Amino acid sequence: MKRNLLAIVVLLGLVVWGSYDWMKEKTDSRIGNSQIQQTQEDISNLPIGIQKGNVAPDFELKNLAGESIKLSDLRGKKVIVNMWATWCPPCRAEMPDMQRIFEKYKDDGVAILGVNLTKSEQRPENVAAFLEEFGITFPVVLDTESEVAALYQIQPIPTSYLIDSRGVIQEKVIGSMDYAMMKDILSEME
Numbered sequence: 485m486k487r488n489l490l491a492i493v494v495l496l497g498l499v500v501w502g503s504y505d506w507m508k509e510k511t512d513s514r515i516g517n518s519q520i521q522q523t524q525e526d527i528s529n530l531p532i533g534i535q536k537g538n539v540a541p542d543f544e545l546k547n548l549a550g551e552s553i554k555l556s557d558l559r560g561k562k563v564i565v566n567m568w569a570t571w572c573p574p575c576r577a578e579m580p581d582m583q584r585i586f587e588k589y590k591d592d593g594v595a596i597l598g599v600n601l602t603k604s605e606q607r608p609e610n611v612a613a614f615l616e617e618f619g620i621t622f623p624v625v626l627d628t629e630s631e632v633a634a635l636y637q638i639q640p641i642p643t644s645y646l647i648d649s650r651g652v653i654q655e656k657v658i659g660s661m662d663y664a665m666m667k668d669i670l671s672e673m674e
Contacts, residue, residue: 540647545625561595563647567638569601570614574660575642579618581663586622598624648673
């Protein structure tokens with residue numbers, strides 16, 4: 485008897501919750517809520533993870549100047565999160581095109597966040613020299629303890645995650661990207 489009563493209470497709760505959700509959605513669409521609120525609702529049911537269609541796991545790392553940067557601070561922009569190291573030939577090959585994409589599209593809601601896998605560097609001071617050599621002006625953070633590399637399960641580098649303005653992973657690219665490839669993927673994202 486107690487189990488039946490509990491089941492009925494749970495069922496009624498679900499019906500009330502579903503009705504509330506349905507009424508709220510109808511009211512919101514009539515009122516014309518902002519696109520940002522609708523976007524937040526759109527992703528609230530998505531899992532956080534590293535697969536295409538997941539909300540990208542948030543992280544916070546420091547740049548060379550010691551300032552903290554969080555991935556979630558870039559929400560509202562299309563983001564390329566690029567995991568790299570100075571000793572990696574394919575990483576070196578894609579950096580000029582990354583910089584070109586950043587320069588061309590930074591005012592159009594595109595951000596690039598370089599994540600240097602600092603623990604893999606023989607000499608961490610090489611990072612500053614690398615950025616200067618390639619004229620990198622997009623934000624670069626240092627993964628000194630390989631926390632982000634572990635979170636995103638980075639094996640080969642470079643590895644890039646292309647994340648839409650809602651914070652949802654749209655593409656994972658293992659290996660070097662060129663300008664045309666980045667431009668094509670970004671143009672298909674919201």
